[in-house]
Amino acid sequence: MSLRLLDREFLDFCLHDWLAVGEIAERETVDAVLDLSETLARERYLTHFKAGDAQEPQIGPEGVTVHAEVKAAVGAYAELGLFGAGFPEDLGGHGLPFTVTCASFAWFAAANIATSSYAMLTVANARLIAEFGSAAQVDAFARPQIAGRWLGTMCLSEPQAGSDLGAVRTRAERVGEDHLGHRYRLTGSKMWISGGEHDIGENIVHLVLAKVAAGDGRLPEGTAGLSLFIVPRVLPDGARNDVAVAGLNHKMGYRAIPNCLLAFGENGGATGWLVGREGQGLRQMFMMMNEARICVGLGAAALACRGYGHALGYAQERLQGRLQGLGPEGASVPIIAHAAVRRMLLAQKALGEGALALCLYAARLVDGGDDDSAALLALLTPVVKTFSSEMGLEANAMAIQVHGGYGYTRDFDVEQVYRDNRLNPIHEGTTDIQAIDLLGRKLLRQGEGLAVLKGRITTTLAAASDGFADQADALKAVWAEVEAGLEMLRETEAALEVSTPFLFAFGHAVVGWIWLDLALSARGKGELLEQGTAAALRYYAACELPRVNAWLACCAAGAEVLEVDPGWM
Amino acid sequence: MSLRLLDREFLDFCLHDWLAVGEIAERETVDAVLDLSETLARERYLTHFKAGDAQEPQIGPEGVTVHAEVKAAVGAYAELGLFGAGFPEDLGGHGLPFTVTCASFAWFAAANIATSSYAMLTVANARLIAEFGSAAQVDAFARPQIAGRWLGTMCLSEPQAGSDLGAVRTRAERVGEDHLGHRYRLTGSKMWISGGEHDIGENIVHLVLAKVAAGDGRLPEGTAGLSLFIVPRVLPDGARNDVAVAGLNHKMGYRAIPNCLLAFGENGGATGWLVGREGQGLRQMFMMMNEARICVGLGAAALACRGYGHALGYAQERLQGRLQGLGPEGASVPIIAHAAVRRMLLAQKALGEGALALCLYAARLVDGGDDDSAALLALLTPVVKTFSSEMGLEANAMAIQVHGGYGYTRDFDVEQVYRDNRLNPIHEGTTDIQAIDLLGRKLLRQGEGLAVLKGRITTTLAAASDGFADQADALKAVWAEVEAGLEMLRETEAALEVSTPFLFAFGHAVVGWIWLDLALSARGKGELLEQGTAAALRYYAACELPRVNAWLACCAAGAEVLEVDPGWM
Structure with missing residues (x-):
């Protein structure tokens, strides 16, 4: 197969x-x-x-x-x-x-x-x-x-500025203007630059986040003054720009693309052209980052599905163990006959394909074009990124487990899939950063997205009365808990301190809704599809939705539990 | 540091x-x-x-x-x-x-x-x-x-016989007797043999599980006839035994020790001496395997603690982000100041040191020497193996996460610690095998261990009334749920089909008891120890114990949820 x-x-x-x-x-x-x-x-x-x-x-x-x-x-x-x-x-x-x-x-x-x-x-x-x-x-x-002749990068992080872009120290000084816009001289180091240097294509276009120096030569504090610059490796006149690779990061996975430390301006300054106006860098970057976050989620979901494909194939071919009443006396059975293996396969399907569906749903919102879509997209983006990457990794761990010892060897692909996927909860904003975005910005400060989501969940629940009533009830109960948790956090001063377990709870509840909606939509679309989505929904409702409560309990316990002194640790 | x-x-x-x-x-x-x-x-x-x-x-x-x-x-x-x-x-x-x-x-x-x-x-x-x-x-x-001049291996698995030792096909034929006992000629392949061949020490002693051929030359079905043989690489007369390495497995981690496919008897038969009597192989092996399972758990726990050590050190040194009221205006703070980071550190402490304590507790039972100790040890062994390896891996994933992108690179040790630890839920009996052992053998068939455990938990709970009353209440409630779940499974025909989530639930409840007992025991033993164990207990009770319910819900949903057809998947 x-x-x-x-x-x-x-x-x-x-x-x-x-x-x-x-x-x-x-x-x-x-x-x-x-x-x-x-x-x-x-x-x-x-x-x-x-x-x-x-x-x-x-x-x-x-x-x-x-x-x-x-x-x-x-x-x-x-x-x-x-x-x-x-x-x-x-x-x-x-x-x-x-x-x-x-x-x-x-x-x-x-x-x-x-x-x-x-x-x-x-x-x-x-x-x-x-x-x-x-x-x-x-x-x-x-x-x-767009033609694929040149490739591009995003140069945001620096060795001392990872999650905290306010700490960026790359400096841009205005030196002139030409037909490409305001021209600057950039100096600084950029870290974690995927595709920062390589021998593919004719040129590399770096988009570099830097701070424009004030009149006195000092860089503004925090995120003020952050601007985006186009810094091509080869300048329009054919000269090499002042960008050098200072080192490669050697990663656990994701190895076919180099990840670089880049040095800008070690020989006088790299030439860059300002995009838009000064100080707009963060806003511009977030537009790009939001799509990048969907793509990271999508990649993680795709890896979860890939691992699932391997595990499903292996489970049907690998003979191991005997089961009464199955096959000839004493003969080994395909391991998919063991409930424990089916559990791991169903979990991979529910998490991996659930994540894939969620990512596509978010992509469809990008194409939606109305206010509701935009608000819901903003709400779901941190969920897309985190559910897919964290649960995709869980799914890949199970893909290995289905393979037993073989899955731990480099002769089988699941080993690498797992290593590759381990990056996804880290880059383009770690899980903890996504959590602050979801709870702080998207739920506590804004609220439109949640209103849209609730409307859509209500519609789905209403359609589920015949056929998936049990799962709909479970989902309804879980959403009531999530909302109660959110109300509690609205009253909590240090709410953001427990934003990560809240994101996990919220994400799991979202994908519960996705599966119910998928299963409803699959009715009449062919037996295999209908049965497959229904099986995933049943599994998800029985074994994944109950996890929501555990994360919410951790939120309810509050920041107090996290008050520790390093000396005790 | x-x-x-x-x-x-x-x-x-x-x-x-x-x-x-x-x-x-x-x-x-x-x-x-x-x-x-x-x-x-x-x-x-x-x-x-x-x-x-x-x-x-x-x-x-x-x-x-x-x-x-x-x-x-x-x-x-x-x-x-x-x-x-x-x-x-x-x-x-x-x-x-x-x-x-x-x-x-x-x-x-x-x-x-x-x-x-x-x-x-x-x-x-x-x-x-x-x-x-x-x-x-x-x-x-x-x-x-014992002198460390020779090294040893365990040769149990075969390419077609991993978790299912009844499928072993290595054949032993009796050829004589000498001062070392009954001598046999062995032929067959053994897979996943750690340290199966190398250049350390003077000799390698293989302990080989094989089936003694019946009079008609056929091997018995299932586990009948499984016996253990001593097969040294170099025979007592100095001749090389008929054992050859047929290949090395290339692993994700654990790489400093070779993992081999060994071929026994490709040139006429390897010489081996029977240990004890024919047909006792499984029983002998389990004695060894039970200790090996504690050691695997211990190794996984040690890796969890190692990762925690890295993360704790890094979190105190790495400056990132600013927090109001902490340090000078605009200055970056050590990341341990962020609640999200402390959450990951506490989780690592609670899971990693909890696992370490559990392993040492089990080891102490080995030294206990009475019936109660033996019964409790038998019950806890699958928990020791699984909690430590599965939760140790979770802890190591968090150690990476604390390091951000750096943790994903091979410049930092947590990357390798995580890869190394991924083996532990697989070898010496996978998590699913441990689960069947716990639920099937240790709880449904035997019951002495649980009675001893309940007695000890009752003692701990009684001592907790002053100081940790909330945590004791939470633990009591969780154990009531675990016992209710077990009663439900006693009445369920296909109980073993949900043994894995039950093992997770049971293991988490066990370590909840361990932490309560540790925190009680630490009182008066110095402030740092007292505060550290209390913080871990509070975290565990708030954020880990609630997970038990989610696993039990999955058990309650039953095997029905796992009834799927590969065609739908």
Whole structure:
């Protein structure tokens, strides 16, 4: 049996039946894009999954070189026009909705998350320039990325500024103006730069977050003055910009893409052009980061589905143990016959495909275009990022466990899938950062998203009275607890101190709703789909929803429990 | 600040105040052994932690070679007499109680779990021969291991027989008798053999599980006829035995020790001597395996504590983010000032040190020597193995998370600690196997252990009325739920199908009791210890105990939820 990267039938169902993608794209086009994506993912991305891990990018006098198959894969992606899939035609793109480009991307992430990241970062970079840059900047820096000739990065973190961007010390000094806009000289170090240097494509466009120095030469405190700059590795005149790779980070996984420490301006200053106006950097970055967070969630979900595909295949082939009444006397049975193995498979399906559906739902909100969609999207973004990455990792741990000792060896892919996925709760905002965003910004300060969500849950619950009444009741009860927890936190001064368990509780409740909605939507859509979603819903309601209460109990205990002195620890 | 591998003060408290090790060993001796162990662990084991991972054992024409520092570390361990620490003096050992040898071993496991495994396997091997072998076998095969001159392995699994030992196909045919006992010719393949071949020491003693062929040459079905054989790599006459390494497994972690596929008898048959009588193999093996399971739990707990030590150190040094009222205006604070970080640290303490205490408690039961101890030990063994390995891994994931992106790189040790620990829920009986042991054998079939445990919990609860009344109430409520769940399962035909969530629930409730007992025991033992155990207990009661209910809910939903058809998946 060949490996199932993603369940295409489930994906089609999500897109067409559940999310009504037909309203925004032709079915024929969507099918063609998904066919193409799966084929390319299998033929060029999956093929070097292990090689890209075993043979990491190397740094030498000529710069950073990546595995030849990585280079070829990104080239093939460009050749087929996939960099431009989601961009308007007047920018050289194909104008596909975000939902469709996400579904396409999921195949590449499932096949090879590390190699898929080059495109993810490049698209995010080009999208930001297209949104906030001048026409000249778009022509000069976005179009080559949309065409896949150049690649892009996001340079935000610094060695001393990870989660805290207010601590950024990269300095920008205005030196002039030309047809590309206000020109600056940048100096500083940027850390954790994926794809920061390599030998793919003709150029790399860095989007660099830096602070504009005040008149007295000092950098403003906090996030004031943070601005975004376009800093190409090769300048328009063909000269090499003052950007150097100062070192590579050697990661647990995600190895086919180099992760760099970049030094800007070690020889007088790197040339960069301001995007938009000074001081708008954070706002611009968040637009990009929100999409990046959906993509990270999507990648994590795709890895969870990939691991599930491996485990499901293995469980049907591996013979081990005997069960009374099953097969000939004394013969070993496929391990899927053991309830403990089915439990791990169902958990992977419920968590992995639940996360995938959630990510696609969020992508559909991006394409929604109305206020409700925007508010709900803002609310769900930290959930998408965190549920998918944290639960995707849990799912991948179970994929290993289904394989027993074999799963712990590098001869089986689940070992690497697990290592790759371990990054996802960290980058593009850690779980704790997402939690503050959800509870602090999206729930306690804003409230529109929750109102929209509650409306949609109510609609789903109303439709569930026949068929899934037990699961609907369980979901209703869980949401009542989540809301009670939130009300309690509204009255709590130190609410943010317990935002992480709250995010876990909230996320699990959201995906409970997703599964109920999926199972309802699957009715009449074919027996396998109907039975599969119903089984996942039953499992989720029985074994995942009860976890919500445990996280809420931790919130209720409050920050007091966390008051400790390092000396006692 | 130097890395804290384990908290020595906490360890001393566990041993002396909580477990009254003074009853079975001199304080001075225990202190000396722990001092020596920590020193050796730091100076010879920790030093090649990364090198042993990066430079895996290699297979060549001369056999398998391991890293030179691995070899030197095992040699130093032997030189100091540590292989013999737990053996009686008349066997060349030092007669230390198991509790003390476990405490000693924890240092090596924390420093370098892979290199520490050579000794763990060797001791288990020698202990089995000492228990069941003839005097001549003990002299010939156990003594050299107790002296650390030879190393030992356990050869149980086969490629087609992992969790299911009834499927073992290695064949033993009786060929004669000599002063070492009944001699057999063995043929077959053994998989997952840690330390199966290497260049340390003078010889390797394999303990091989095989089936004795019946008169008609056929192997008995199932576990009948399973017997244990001593199969040395080098025979007493100096000739090389017919054992060959057929391949190395390349693991995610635990890399300093080779894991081998061994071929026995490819050239006519390997010579082996029967231990005890034919058909006793499983019973003998379980004696060894039960101790091995405690050691695996202990190793996992030690890794959890090691990761915690890294995270605690990092959290006090790493500056990130600003907090109102803390430090000068605008200055970054150590990340331990953030509640989200303290939550992860407390969780690691509660899970990691809780697991360590549980393991030492179980070891103390081994030294207990009465019926109650034996019954409780039998009950707790699957909990020791599973709580420590599963929750130890959770703790290590948090150790990475505290480090942010740095934790995902191989420049920081937590990355490897996490990879190493991922093995522990798999080997020496997977979590699902432990669950069947706990629920099926130890609770539904036997019941003595639970009666003893309930008695001890009642005693602890009675002592908690002043000081930890809230936590005692929470624990009491949780145990009532666990017992209700067990009663429900007694009436359920397919109870074993939900044994895994039950094991998780039971294990979490057990460690809740452990923490309450520790916190009570710590009163008056110095402020730091008192505050530390109280903080861990408060955290555990607030955030960990509520998880029990979620697992029990999954049990209550029953096997029905797990009835799925692969076609729907």
